[in-house]
Amino acid sequence: MLFDPTNKTSTLSLCQTQTAMAVLKWVFLIFACLSLFAPPPAATFSSQQIPAKFLDLARRPELFDWMVGIRRKIHENPELGYEEFETGKLIRDELDNMGIPYTYPVAQTGVVGFVGTGSPPFVALRADMDALAIQESVEWEHKSKVPGKMHACGHDAHVAMLLGAAKILQQHRHELQGTVVLVFQPAEEGGAGAKKVLDSGVLENVGAIFGLHVSTKYPIGSVASGSGPVMAAAGFFEAVISGKGGHAAIPQHTIDPILAASNIIVSLQHLVSREADPLDSQVVTVAKFQGGGAFNVIPDSVTIGGTFRAFSKESFIQLKQRVEEVITRQASVQRCNATVTFSSDEKHFYPVTINDKRLHDNFQNVAEQMLGIKSIKEMKPVMGTEDFAFYQEAIPGYIFYVGMADDKKGPFVGGHSPFYRVNEDVLPYGAALHASLAARYLLENQPEPPSSKGSSHDEL
Incomplete structure (x- = not known):
């Protein structure tokens, strides 16, 4: 029954109403406090937004x-x-x-x-x-x-x-x-x-x-x-080409590793231009050439090194094999020996x-x-x-x-x-x-x- 202020018989109802309101007030306060610790509702993202x-x-x-x-x-x-x-x-x-x-x-x-x-x-x-x-x-x-x-x-x-x-x-x-x-x-x-x-x-x-x-x-x-x-796969190689050093004035008594290395470098460039599919991008670059120290001395050995790259695992493996073959066989043509090493650790090989x-x-x-x-x-x-x-x-x-x-x-x-x-x-x-x-x-x-x-x- 609603409280009617003009009705003297409604005193009990007024007390009941006040009590009920007090209870509701505390209930609301409790829920408000609990809501502070409740996690926010999940999955309110709109994917498109x-x-x-x-x-x-x-x-x-x-x-x-x-x-x-x-x-x-x-x-x-x-x-x-x-x-x-x-x-x-x-x-x-x-x-x-x-x-x-x-x-x-x-x-x-x-x-x-x-x-x-x-x-x-x-x-x-x-x-x-x-x-x-x-x-x-x-x-x-x-x-x-x-x-x-x-x-x-x-x-x-x-x-x-x-x-x-x-x-x-x-x-x-x-x-x-x-x-x-x-x-x-x-x-x-x-x-x-x-x-x-x-x-x-x-x-x-x-x-x-x-x-x-x-x-x-x-x-x-x-x-x-x-x-x-x-992006390409990449590997690195280094080769030591060994011959027989001597005086530059009498090359017939030497086995020139510089000449051998020069032929090797030119031949390596043919791997891409003559052997690779033009639609299958590959790169072979020699970026290191070390050896000798005087203008009139043919050294005993020289070192070359570089990188080779391809866009597929198959092409990369094939290119690596051919790099080694070209270096060793071209060195042999020039009466030299060659030792080829590839950087196999992950720092020097990227897929x-x-x-x-x-x-x-x-x-x-x-x-x-x-x-x-x-x-x-x-x-x-x-x-x-x-x-x-x-x-x-x-x-x-x-x-x-x-x-x-x-x-x-x-x-x-x-x-x-x-x-x-x-x-x-x-x-x-x-x-x-x-x-x-x-x-x-x-x-x-x-x-x-x-x-x-x-x-x-x-x-x-």
Whole structure:
């Protein structure tokens, strides 16, 4: 019965009403307190909205300025492969600030973080973090403070972008339907850090891995991607050609290893021009020639060395075999002996970088929704190598370029140059692409629910 203030017989009802209201008030307070500790509802992502939403977040001044600061700190303090101790500490400090757990050390100096549920599916994002042994020639406020070392390939930007993606993903961790593995990898520049990360077992349950590289070839706001082989396999060889030294005035009493080496070098070039399919790109380059020390002395031996590259495992094996045959047999023609060695360890042999077709389709979809179809460029295969290929031998993987060329900011030279610069406007694009690719992958690769067929339940 409702309380009627004009009815004197409703005093009991007033007391009952006040009591009921007090009880309801406490119930509401209890539920409000409990809601503070309850996890947010999961799976509120809209798959189609993720790319644009994450790009907006990455462009916000607080996140953009933070990424710029991270990148500049790393740039000022470059560290070579397997020496990235301070870089790794900076990464760990930032992950600690975000509340993201991680494993350290991985592959000596690497850091691997984890965002999400901690359960399947697992998807990985990779950033390389080593610098190069180059003296920086660009004069600016945040120039390298370490003589003879600089970030001349954009790895400082790669780390900043992955940390930016980590911040975005951590803010949405309750919406992630799986786990994102953040791989801060050492020693990409010739040290095959990817192989050591893989061998550590930290990626054992990962279903896919994405990587990126900033590029001065493509304009800011664009990306370049491709499916299938995009970078070559590479190996290195060295050969010692031995003859018989003597005075240069009486060559008939010598066996000239320089002449033999010269014929070998010319013959090696025929492997590609005369034996390789013109549609199957291959390279053989002799980049080392050592021997002799005087103008009038023919040496006892000389050493040559170089690299050979191909876009398929079969072509690579065939090329390696022919390199050895040409060197030994041409040396024999010139009455010399030759000993050929190949660098078989992972530091000097990189597999073909092959982008997974299904991940390519995923990338194209995400990039189109974020940047528009006109901003997606074709990633033409190159004869360079990437140790990301080691991941792809074990896990479906995908690597792409993020453009940063901008005529308004002057010319940007390619990597491994003392005049290399990074256009910091690229940072939001890389961070948003990383985060979007990971979140989308988790949404679209949920494990199948357990089948109920054949199960039974007995009532007590």
